[in-house]
Amino acid sequence: MQKRKLIRNVRSIISCDALDTVYSDSDILIEGYQIKRIGRNLPVEGCEVLDGSSYFIYPGLVNTHHHFFQTSVRNLMAIDYPNILVVDWLDLIYPLFAQIDNEVIYHSSLVAMADLLKHGCTTAFDHQYCYTRTTGKYPIDYQMEAASLLGIRYHAGRGCNTLEKVKGSTIPEEMVETTDEVLADCERLVKAYHNPAANSMSQIVFAPCQPINSYQQTFTEMLALARQLKVRLHTHLGEGENPIMVERFGKRTLAWAQDIGFIGDDVWYAHGWELQKAEYELMGRSGTSLSHCPAPAVLGGYPIIDIPAMERAGVNVSLGCDGSATNDGSNLLDSLRMAYLAQSYRSKVRGGAPSSYEMLKMATVNGAKTLGRDDIGSLEVGKAADLFAIDVSCLDLAGTLHDPKNLLARCGVTGQVSLTMVGGEVVFQDGRLLTVDEHDLSLKANRVFEKQLYARFPAIFG
Numbered sequence: 001m002q003k004r005k006l007i008r009n010v011r012s013i014i015s016c017d018a019l020d021t022v023y024s025d026s027d028i029l030i031e032g033y034q035i036k037r038i039g040r041n042l043p044v045e046g047c048e049v050l051d052g053s054s055y056f057i058y059p060g061l062v063n064t065h066h067h068f069f070q071t072s073v074r075n076l077m078a079i080d081y082p083n084i085l086v087v088d089w090l091d092l093i094y095p096l097f098a099q100i101d102n103e104v105i106y107h108s109s110l111v112a113m114a115d116l117l118k119h120g121c122t123t124a125f126d127h128q129y130c131y132t133r134t135t136g137k138y139p140i141d142y143q144m145e146a147a148s149l150l151g152i153r154y155h156a157g158r159g160c161n162t163l164e165k166v167k168g169s170t171i172p173e174e175m176v177e178t179t180d181e182v183l184a185d186c187e188r189l190v191k192a193y194h195n196p197a198a199n200s201m202s203q204i205v206f207a208p209c210q211p212i213n214s215y216q217q218t219f220t221e222m223l224a225l226a227r228q229l230k231v232r233l234h235t236h237l238g239e240g241e242n243p244i245m246v247e248r249f250g251k252r253t254l255a256w257a258q259d260i261g262f263i264g265d266d267v268w269y270a271h272g273w274e275l276q277k278a279e280y281e282l283m284g285r286s287g288t289s290l291s292h293c294p295a296p297a298v299l300g301g302y303p304i305i306d307i308p309a310m311e312r313a314g315v316n317v318s319l320g321c322d323g324s325a326t327n328d329g330s331n332l333l334d335s336l337r338m339a340y341l342a343q344s345y346r347s348k349v350r351g352g353a354p355s356s357y358e359m360l361k362m363a364t365v366n367g368a369k370t371l372g373r374d375d376i377g378s379l380e381v382g383k384a385a386d387l388f389a390i391d392v393s394c395l396d397l398a399g400t401l402h403d404p405k406n407l408l409a410r411c412g413v414t415g416q417v418s419l420t421m422v423g424g425e426v427v428f429q430d431g432r433l434l435t436v437d438e439h440d441l442s443l444k445a446n447r448v449f450e451k452q453l454y455a456r457f458p459a460i461f462g
Ligand SMILES: [Zn+2]
Pocket: 065, 066, 067, 127, 236, 270, 322, 323
């Protein structure tokens, strides 16, 4: 018989289901990885019981864009993203990336995923494009090990850059791969890790880094292989590259993507702050999703996407924290708050802004859809028990509890949650990751970053 858990007498369960059901003073019965029942006074026999009487429980958040390896280069005033242009920033940051080895990959991934879990995220996508002389082809293997240690669901994006600097890319020579190398590694990774079944803990996505830093052939061949192997596709789009694309191909990036077929309901892009209204229509019609990352837009001083207009055009918009070189944390609750504030800031010129609850559904339901999953994203019978709880029996939340759906972004609930559960397993509770010795790991991570990065760039790290 499978393990049964009962979270009993939960003050509010915000399901994010199609009817926007909120259950009050109810129980969640979990069997194995799945939610079996939600209701009042469910039988406790044979169950491990958790008291939910002071909890609001939400579906686990789904992060749809990140670069885990960048958690090793945070808090850098010597390379100050808000005060320089992206092109200059790339020139300054890439020499650091070139020194990264698999020890840095492993520990920076643990750092990112720990931060995600502590702030309610249960499924994370990472866009991994850091392949250096010392990493070889193995960063995703190290990341899979880190994800499995912490107990988070992990979708790995096999990124790449194939265009040499002399041909117009911004990539150091030692980080450029060939299309054939990348394709061979994509196939290897799918065989090793891609599990499309319900309750999957690991999936692979093909994700050439960005159109200006790879050959078009890399995109078309990865696309063909992805469709053959039935995996999803991802890239950066609309984050400042349009003038270069127009110069190089005579068209904007989305038109280029449409022409080569890198578009559709198995594709999502990150950012999109350069997209124009007519392009929103094309995204919507083609079923292509967008990962909105508010941090790099706000911190970089770039335009804020018009989410109400995107939704009217039928675009599925999800939420990402983005890599830690442009968002120094991996806290998705913080990104949720930032996205909500940024949308509200534009409300008078756009005829309104999404509610806090609508933004929460971007980070849950829409995130699951972006990753092509129907087993996560909401709290419903038959879905995976991926959830997080906040304890609302505290003075600072008094006066807010009458509207659990809107609480998080509206009231700035961005701290560590009380409990995070992935597939029925509690992985974080009351300030402690239950799967690792956090103290030892943090010492080790700092030592690895110090040796591989800080000691080599004293002018940057001080
Ligand atoms: Zn990115």
